[in-house]
Amino acid sequence: MSESFxxxxxxxxxxxxxxxxxxxxxxxxxxxxxxxxxxxxTAAHSRFLLPEKLKVTASEMPITAAAPVSMMESxxxxxxxxxxxxxxxxxxxxxxxTKIICTIGPRTCEFEQIEGLAVGGMNVARVNMCHGRREWxxxxxxxxxxxxxxxxxxxxxxxxxxxxxxxxxxLNGAQSAKAEDGEIWTFTVRAFDPTSCPKRTITVNYDGFAxxxxxxxxxxxxxxxxxxxxxxKIGPDVICHCTDPGLLLPRANLTFWRNGxxxxxxxxxxxxxxxxxxxxxxxxxxxxxxxxAVSFVKSAEVIKTLKSYITARSPESQIAVIAKIESIDSLxxxxxxxxxxxxxxxxxxxxxxxxxxxxxPSVQQKVVQLCRQLSKPVIVASQLLxxxxxxxxxxxxxxxxxxxxVGQQADALMLSSESAMGQYPEKALAVLRSVSLRIERWRRExxxxxxxxxxxxxxxxxxxxxxxxxxxxxSMANKLKADAIFVYTKTGQTASFLSRNRPDCPxxxxxxxxxxxxxxxxxxxxxxxxxxxxxxxxxxxxxTFSLLKARGMINSGDLIIVVSDVLQSIQAIKVP
Ligand SMILES: Nc1ncnc2c1ncn2[C@@H]1O[C@H](COP(=O)(O)OP(=O)(O)OP(=O)(O)O)[C@@H](O)[C@H]1O
Ligand SMILES: CC(=O)C(=O)O
Ligand SMILES: [K+]
Ligand SMILES: [Mg+2]
Numbered sequence: 001m002s003e004s005f006x007x008x009x010x011x012x013x014x015x016x017x018x019x020x021x022x023x024x025x026x027x028x029x030x031x032x033x034x035x036x037x038x039x040x041x042t043a044a045h046s047r048f049l050l051p052e053k054l055k056v057t058a059s060e061m062p063i064t065a066a067a068p069v070s071m072m073e074s075x076x077x078x079x080x081x082x083x084x085x086x087x088x089x090x091x092x093x094x095x096x097x098t099k100i101i102c103t104i105g106p107r108t109c110e111f112e113q114i115e116g117l118a119v120g121g122m123n124v125a126r127v128n129m130c131h132g133r134r135e136w137x138x139x140x141x142x143x144x145x146x147x148x149x150x151x152x153x154x155x156x157x158x159x160x161x162x163x164x165x166x167x168x169x170x171l172n173g174a175q176s177a178k179a180e181d182g183e184i185w186t187f188t189v190r191a192f193d194p195t196s197c198p199k200r201t202i203t204v205n206y207d208g209f210a211x212x213x214x215x216x217x218x219x220x221x222x223x224x225x226x227x228x229x230x231x232x233k234i235g236p237d238v239i240c241h242c243t244d245p246g247l248l249l250p251r252a253n254l255t256f257w258r259n260g261x262x263x264x265x266x267x268x269x270x271x272x273x274x275x276x277x278x279x280x281x282x283x284x285x286x287x288x289x290x291x292x293a294v295s296f297v298k299s300a301e302v303i304k305t306l307k308s309y310i311t312a313r314s315p316e317s318q319i320a321v322i323a324k325i326e327s328i329d330s331l332x333x334x335x336x337x338x339x340x341x342x343x344x345x346x347x348x349x350x351x352x353x354x355x356x357x358x359x360x361p362s363v364q365q366k367v368v369q370l371c372r373q374l375s376k377p378v379i380v381a382s383q384l385l386x387x388x389x390x391x392x393x394x395x396x397x398x399x400x401x402x403x404x405x406v407g408q409q410a411d412a413l414m415l416s417s418e419s420a421m422g423q424y425p426e427k428a429l430a431v432l433r434s435v436s437l438r439i440e441r442w443r444r445e446x447x448x449x450x451x452x453x454x455x456x457x458x459x460x461x462x463x464x465x466x467x468x469x470x471x472x473x474x475s476m477a478n479k480l481k482a483d484a485i486f487v488y489t490k491t492g493q494t495a496s497f498l499s500r501n502r503p504d505c506p507x508x509x510x511x512x513x514x515x516x517x518x519x520x521x522x523x524x525x526x527x528x529x530x531x532x533x534x535x536x537x538x539x540x541x542x543x544t545f546s547l548l549k550a551r552g553m554i555n556s557g558d559l560i561i562v563v564s565d566v567l568q569s570i571q572a573i574k575v576p
Contacts, residue, residue, distance in 0.1 A: 077510075077547045078517070078530040080154040082121060087527075087553045092483045093444075095506050097525040098405075098436040099123040099412035101158065101379060102429060104140050105131070105420025111143045117419065118153045120429040123521045124291070126158040126414065129280045130167075130251060141287045148518075154528060156290040156518040158322070161277045163295030164270035165350065168221070169203040170250040179226050181245040187219065187228075187254075188237045204254060210236050212265035218257045221248055223353030230256075255353045262328055262354055272302040281306070285314050290518045293322040293345055298329035300340035307340070318515040320522075322379070325367050326350035334367065338374050343522065349382035349416070361404075368408045375457050375467075375500045377523045380405040381414035385431055389422035394431050402432060406439040409502050411524040444504055454500065465568055467497050473570045474501030477561045480572065484508055484554070488533050488540055488564035492516045498563065499523045510544065535566050545575055 086095050101124040102108065102117050114125065125144045127137045141157050148155055168187075171177055172194040179185060179200075186201045189209050197203075210233060213219070219228040219240055227244035256263045272294065273281070284292055294306060303323055310319050323330070323337045326347035330337055338344050346364045355363070364380060371378035384402050385394045394402075405413055413436070418428040454471060458464040477485050485507045489495045495509035502524060509520050510531040520528040533540040541562065548554040554575050562571040 076532045077544070078152070078154075078514075079527070079553075080148075081152045082119060083527055084551060084553060088551075092506050092554075092558070093504075094437070094441065095527065096121065096433060096437050097440050097502075097506065098410065098432075099522055099524065100429060100432050100436075101126050101381075101412050101414040101522075102419040102425070103128060103414070103416045105417075107421045107423075108419050108425050109136070109140050109143075111147065113425070114140070114143050114155075115147055115151065116426050117429060118147055118151075118155050120426050121433045122155060122429060124156045124158050124412065126160055126293070128160045128162075128420075129277070130160075130162045134280070134283055138283070138287060141289065145288075154518050154521050154530075156521050157287075158291040158293055159280070159284040159289040160293040160324070161273065161280060161295050163272060163277065163324075164206075164267075164274045165296055166204060166206045166209065166254045166267060167251045168248065168254060169205070171202075171248070172197060174250070176250070177248045179228075179242045179245055179248055181242060183242045183245075184231075185228060185240050185242060186237050187240060190236050202248070206267060206270070208266040210238055212263065212267055213238055213256050214258065216258070217263060218243075220255045220257060220353060221246075222252045223255065223349070223357075225252075253350060253353060264328070268329070272296055272298055273306065281309070282313070285310060285317060285319065288317070288515075289319060290515060291320050291322050291343075291522070293324050295324050295347070296327040296330075296350070297323040297325070297337055297341075298327055299333050300336040303337060303340040318513070318519060320519055325363070326354065328354040331355070331363065334370060335374070338367075338370055338376055341376060343377040343379070343411075344371050345379040345381050345414070346410075347381050352382075364405075365408060368405075368410050369452075371411075372409070372452060372500060373455065373457075375454075375496060377411040377496075377499075379412045379414050379522075380408075380410045382416055384413055384415065385418050385428045388418050388424050388428040388431065392424050392427055394428075399431070399435055402435045403439045406436050407443065409524060411499070412522055462568070463493070466494055466565060469563060469568055469570055470494060470497035471501055473561050473563045474498055474503040476570065476572065478504045480559060480561070481505075482561045482572070483558040485561045485563065486510065486541075486544065487562075488531075488537070488566060489516075490565060492520050494563060494565040495520055495526055495528075496523060499526050510540075533566075537562070537564055537567055537569070537571075540564075541571075541573065549575070 100122055102122045103126045104114065108114060108117060127140055129137065144155050144157050147153055183200065187204050188201060189204055189207050191203055213230050215230050215233060217230045219230060226246035226248055228240035228242050230238055231241050232239040281292060294303065297303065303321055307321055310317060320342035322343045322345055323341040324345045324347040344367055346367045348360055348364065351363065352360050368378050385398050387395050387398060402413065413432050415428055419425040422428060456464050456467055458467050473485060482505050484505050485498055485503060487495045487498055487507060488510050490512060492511055495507060498507045507526050509526045509528045510533060511517050511520065511528065512530065512532050514530055517528040517530045520526045556575050558575040560573050560575060562573055
C-alpha cells in the first residue's frame with residue numbers, strides 16, 4: 001500500500017473557499033403531527049408546546065411514504081431515499097449527524113409501522129431478546145430486510161441479548177400488578193402454574209436468590225420504581241414488606257442492596273451470555289443481524305469470545321458486537337471492554353439500578369469520551385423521552401437530556417419503550433430528529449470548537465497513516481468550509497476515522513458491501529452509499545459526481561474533500 005501523501009486540487013481551482021455555497025434552505029413548514037394535542041396536564045407531567053425553534057422545518061420533515069424508491073442499483077450506486085430527499089431539500093450541511101435507534105415492540109412490529117419509523121429517520125431497528133418469542137423477532141427482522149430491499153432503506157438490525165439479569169416472572173400474562181405500601185409480598189424461586197400461583201407471590205428467575213439475600217436487605221424493582229425490605233426467609237421463599245408502592249411490570253429487573261451498596265453474591269458469577277443467549281446469538285447470526293448488543297458485560301473476555309464465535313460460525317459476516325455498559329463490574333474494566341468491542345451503549349436503565357442515579361450522567365460522559373478516544377461508536381440509551389410513552393410531547397427535562405447527549409456528540413440515541421410500546425412512537429422519533437438537528441446546527445453556528453485531542457489508535461503503520469490522513473482531511477474540510485467529505489472505503493474503517501473527527505460537513509461513505517453500508521448507518525455524520533468502485537480514483541470520482549448530480553444530490557461548484565482507503569490520499573475537488 002502506498003504511504004505517500006497526495007494532495008490534489010487538479011480537477012478545478014478552488015473558488016473563494018471562505019464563501020461556500022449556501023445550502024438552499026426551504027421555508028419552515030410545521031409538521032401536522034407535531035401540533036401538540038392538548039390534554040389535561042398534571043403537575044408532574046407539565047408539557048410544553050414546542051416553541052418555534054423546536055418546530056420541524058421542511059428539511060426535517062418526514063418523507064412521504066409514497067416517494068419513489070431511490071435505488072440506483074442498475075448503475076451500482078445505492079442510497080436510501082430518506083437521505084436522498086434530505087440532501088435535495090437541505091443541501092449537505094443540514095443533514096442530521098446523530099443517528100437514531102428504535103426498539104421494535106408490539107406497538108411497531110407491523111410492516112407499515114416499521115416503514116413509518118424508517119420514513120421518520122430510524123437508522124437502526126433494535127429487537128430485545130428479553131421479550132417475545134424467537135419467531136416474533138424473526139418476522140420483525142425479515143420485515144426490516146424486506147423494507148430495505150423493496151423501498152430502498154438501509155436500516156440496520158441490532159439484536160440485544162437478554163443476559164443473566166435477575167428478573168421477576170411475567171405475572172402470568174397480566175399487564176402489571178400493584179404493590180401497596182406496607183403489603184407483604186413473597187419473592188420465591190418456586191415455579192407455579194398460572195392457576196395455582198398464590199396471591200402476592202412473584203417467581204424470581206435466579207435459583208440462588210433466596211441464598212443471596214439477607215433479612216434487612218432492600219429489594220428494588222426496576223431500579224427503585226417499587227421498593228421492598230426483606231423481613232423473613234423461609235426456605236425458597238423471601239418474605240418482603242413493601243416500602244415504596246408502585247406498579248410491578250412483567251419481567252421487571254430486580255436488584256438488592258445492603259447498607260447502601262448493590263449486593264453481588266453468587267449472582268456476580270452468572271454468565272454474561274447465558275445458554276439461552278447463545279441460542280439467540282445463533283439465531284441472530286442465521287438471520288444476518290448487523291449488530292449484537294451484549295447485555296450486562298462485565299469484562300472484555302466475553303466480547304472477545306463472542307467475536308471469535310461469530311467469526312468461526314460465519315466467517316463472511318460483518319456482525320459488529322456492541323458492549324452494553326449497564327453493570328457495575330463493567331465500570332472497572334471500561335477501557336478494556338470498549339477496546340475489545342465494535343462499539344458501546346450507555347444502557348442507563350439497568351445502569352441506574354446498579355449505581356446511584358446521580359452517578360449515571362458522569363458515567364455517560366466518560367463512556368462517550370472514551371469511545372471517541374478509542375474510535376468506537378457510542379449509543380446513549382433509555383428514558384430519553386420516557387414521558388412520550390403516554391404523552392404526545394416531551395418534558396423540558398427530556399429535551400435537555402437529549403440535547404446533552406447530542407452535544408456530547410454521541411453517535412446514536414436510542415428509543416426503548418417509547419417506540420416499543422408507547423402511544424407515540426413516530427412523534428418520539430420526530431422529537432429526537434428535530435432536537436438533534438437543532439443542537440447540531442447550534443453547535444456549528446456557535447462554532448463550538450471541538451478541541452478533543454485524538455490519539456492514534458491503530459496498531460500498524462499503514463493504518464496509523466490512514467488515521468492521520470482522516471484527521472487532516474477533517475481539519476481541512478473545516479478550514480476550507482467544504483460541503484462534504486467523500487470517502488471510498490472497503491472495510492468502513494476509513495469512514496469511521498473520519499466520523500470520529502466529527503467534522504462540520506457530512507461524510508458520504510461509499511462502500512461496495514451492503515452489510516458494511518448498514519453498519520456505517522450507526523456512526524455519527526456518515527451517509528452510507530453502496531457503490532462498486534475500482535482502484536482508479538479519477539474514474540470513481542467522475543462516476544460518483546455524475547450519478548449524484550443526476551439525482552440532484554450535489555451541484556457543480558460544491559467543494560468536496562476526497563479520502564480513500566484504496567489510495568492513501570486527500571484531494572480537494574470542486575464538483576465540475
Ligand atoms: N418484543 C417485545 N415484546 C413485547 N414487549 C416488548 C418487546 N420489546 C420491548 N417490549 C416492551 O418495551 C419495554 C421497553 O423495551 P426495552 O427493550 O427497551 O427494555 P429495556 O428494559 O429498556 O431493555 P433491557 O431489557 O435490554 O434492559 C419493555 O419493558 C417491554 O415492556
Ligand atoms: C437499554 C438497556 O438495556 C438499559 O438501559 O438497561
Ligand atoms: K436486553
Ligand atoms: Mg438493560
